[in-house]
Amino acid sequence: MPETTTFAFAYHQLLVAIAGAVCLFGTWVGMRQFARARATSGTTRIGWLFMASVGTGAALWAATFLSILALDPTLNSGFAPLATGAVLLVAIVACLIGFEIGSRHFTLAPEAGGLMMGAGILAMHFIAFKGWHVAGHLEWNVPGVVVTILLGLSLSALAVNRANRPVTRWCRHGAAIVLAFMICVMHYALTASTSVTTDPSVVLPADLIPAHVLGLAMVCAVLLVMGSGFSTYVIDLEIRTESADRIHQLSFNDTMTGLPNRIAFNERLAFDAAEAHEKAHKLAAFSIDLDGFKDVNDQFGHGAGDLLLIEVADRMRRILRPGEFLARQSGDEFLGLKMSGNHPQDAQAFAERIAGVFAHPFQVGDQSVTLTASIGFSVFPIDTPERDQVLSNAKLAMHRGKSKQRGLICQYHREMDDTARARRALARDLQRAAARGELELHYQLQTTLADGKICGAEALMRWRHPTRGMISPAEFIPLAEETEAIIAMGEWALRTACHDAAGGKIPGTVAVNLSPVQFGRDDLADTIHAILLETGLSPRRLEVEVTESTIMSDQSRGLHILRKLKAMGVSVSMDDFGTGYSSLATLHLFPFDKIKLDQSFVKRLPDDAAAAAIVRTVLALGDSLGMPVLAEGIETEAQWQFLDRAGCAKGQGYLFARPASLAQLPAAIEATARFVREAPPAATHRATAAA
Structure with missing residues (x-):
């Protein structure tokens, strides 16, 4: 009977070192390719994932x-060809699945991908040992095998975690080191948990690949694969460098300012996002919008505005530092990028330097013009892992800051998305509000100040949301104008107000506000004419209110519409008089029937001398032009008395009546009449003062 000997494996230090080195170099190349896959999309991403999987596998x-050969190189052994090929296939597939899962953006994607790779590596070792034939019998230590499994799973999960969640630029090198360390650790774990009983009677199959032949062929083949992968990586790096040079050549193609345009910005964003992945840096995107530039164009002309933009671009260009990029999107909008490892502090500092550009006035002709810039920024990949989303975030932050105050620097926060989503949901609800019967008209009574008699009412739109209740007009009217839902809503308001007035439920005239969006439609006069015919309301009882900013956007067109309304017999009043920038010119150009004095002046009466002087001037102007004045926002008897003595014809405000629904309007009319009977009429005070 042949003699048998049982012994625990020793290990060959040089072969262990070679195994670790092969794994280290191969996985280093694979992790670099994996980083490129995460920074790309589509077929390019698939290609990089495949190459990373082949090289790492x-x-x-x-x-x-x-590592198996290192257990005892002198042992009479060999490897089954089928098992050897199967191990390679399992390695590549496991890496491909692991990298694919690890490159996703759900919370534990890197760890899940690493576990898949670890399971594949363990399967590789199992198949490899099954295909390893020795002249004897292998025995396993179960606790040692369990330790080996745990080490393989945990270390592979850590490796993909470091590749996918880099803290510094060295983390991806660390990922390769962890995988190489795992191979070495698993070797020693297997050494401790395996023993062999040699048996000369065991005859090895004839088709086995001798251990020394497989080892040499394997090293050569792997070096060839890794060399090919490394060459591909170097070629890609060279292409990216050439792409950066091409971006530089495309940069100065905005013929007016000399700054890059939006196309160059998009290319630079893609390039910098890939670099940010590669170096574990952060990338901040900026949206810059000039405040008040439209006024410059309106006041000085577009030629002067172009010269101003050139000066703005020159100033911003001079403050740029390495790693910073600026482009002109269109009009007075600019875009910026900044690569850094210390965001958001560096992003805030860059935004402050841009804002500092506007600290000194600009010269437009012989005029000195002061501008500010509203700036929003977002940081990639902190705020979003999607490079295309980072600019949208920056614009959202810019608009949020601009809505609060001009010239603000605003950093993106995730709560802004929640607000934007809520706003979009509200906009969707608003589109269907009129059809669902959620809109209401409340009427605020108007009186003649001399005797307090009711002479009309202003229709005010209200929205009763099915879940949120009453929503302030200050919230939904601007939203309706942005989405153009105001067109259908405004038509509904006109039709409803005319119907209520024609039904005898509203005394005197009914006043309806027209939004700028409605006024911009060519069929406005025809729509109003059709509504008057449909409801049977006399045109003399309808009054439309427009602000001067509404008609000044296109004066000739606005004048044409107002003349058509006047020809129909509809009255036109200028709303919020005194708050615009060209009120006197507007009164001279357009055929108004009434001036509505803005409540911002009325509320300061009678104690504010400046407000009193302005009100008297407006009243005198209206008298000279034959346009009666209606004062808004009257809340005290002192204001009533002052306005009547100064010659104001009509008024409205909480002193007389609060806005009321149609059902509540009779009670509001009765309450107003009772108040006027009980309170001394302003005319009495005027007569007393005259005496």
Whole structure:
């Protein structure tokens, strides 16, 4: 009977070192390719994932067999060809699945991908040992095998975690080191948990690949695969460098300012996002919008505005530092990028330097013009892992800051998305509000100040949301104008107000506000004419209110519409008089029937001398032009008395009546009449003062 000997495996230090080196170099190349896959999309991403999987899988395959050979190179053994090929296939597939899962953006994607790779590596070792034939019998230590499994799973999860969640630029090198360390640790764990009983009677199959032949062929093949992968990586790096040079050449193609345009910005964003992935840096995107530039164009002309933009671009260009990029999107909108490892502090500092550009006035002709810039920024990948989303975030932050105050620097926060989503949901609800019967008209009574008699009412739109209740007009009217839902809503308001007035439920005239969006439609006069015919209301009882900013956007067109309304017999009043920038010119150009004095002046009466002087001037102007004045926002008897003595014809405000629904309007009319009977009429005070 042949003699048998049982012994625990020793290990060959040089072969262990070679296995670790092969794994280290191969996985280093694979992790670099994996980083490129995460920074790209589509077929390019698939290609990089495949190459990363082949390179890393081949390195793990070679390291696995070398670590087995290192157990005892002198042992009479060989490897089954089918098992050897199966191990390579499992290695590549496991890496491909692991990298694919690890490159996703759900919370535990890197760890899940790493576990898949670890399971594949363990399967590789199992198949490799099954295909390893020795002249004897292998025995396993179960606790040692369990430790080996746990080490393989945990270390592979850590490796993909470091590749996918880099803290510094060295983390991806660390990922390769962890995988190489795992191969070495698993070798020693297997050494401790495996023993062999030699048996000369065991005859090895004839088709086995001799251990020394497989080892040499494996190292050569793996070096060839890794060399090919490394060459591909170098070629890609060279292409990216050439792409950066091409971006530089495309930069100065905005013929007016000399800054890059939006196309160049998009290319630079893609390039910098890939670099940010590669170096574990952060990338901040900026949206810059000039405040008040439209006024410059309106006041000085577009030629002067172009010269101003050139000066703005020159100033911003001079403050740029390495890693910073500026482009002109269109009009007075600019875009910026900043690469850094210390965001958001560096992003805030860059935004402050841009804002500092506007600290000194600009010269437009012989005029000195002061501008500010509203700036929003977002940081990639902190705020979003999607490079295309980072600019949208920056614009959202810019608009949020601009809505609060001009010239603000605003950083993106995730709560802004929640607000934007809520706003979009509200906009969707608003589109269907009129059809669902959620809109209401409340009427605020108007009186003649001399005797307090009711002479009309202003229709005010209200929205009763099915879940949120009453929503302030200050919230939904601007939203309706942005989405153009105001067109249908405004038509509903006109039709409803005319119907209520024609039904005898509203005394005197009914006043309806027209939004700028409605006034911009060519069929406005025809729509109003059709509504008057439909409801049977006399045109003399309808009054439309427009602000001067509404008609000044296109004066000739606005004048044409107002004349058509006047020809129909509809009255036109200028709303919020005194708050615009060209009120006197507007009164001279357009055929108004009434002036509505803005409540911002009325509320300061009678104690504010400046407000009193302005009100008297407006009243005198209206008298000279034959336009009666209606004062808004009357809340005290002192204001009533002052306005009547100064010659104001009509008024409205909480002193007389609060806005009321149609059902509540009779009670509001009765309450107003009772108040006027009980309170001394302003005319009495005027007569007393005259005496």
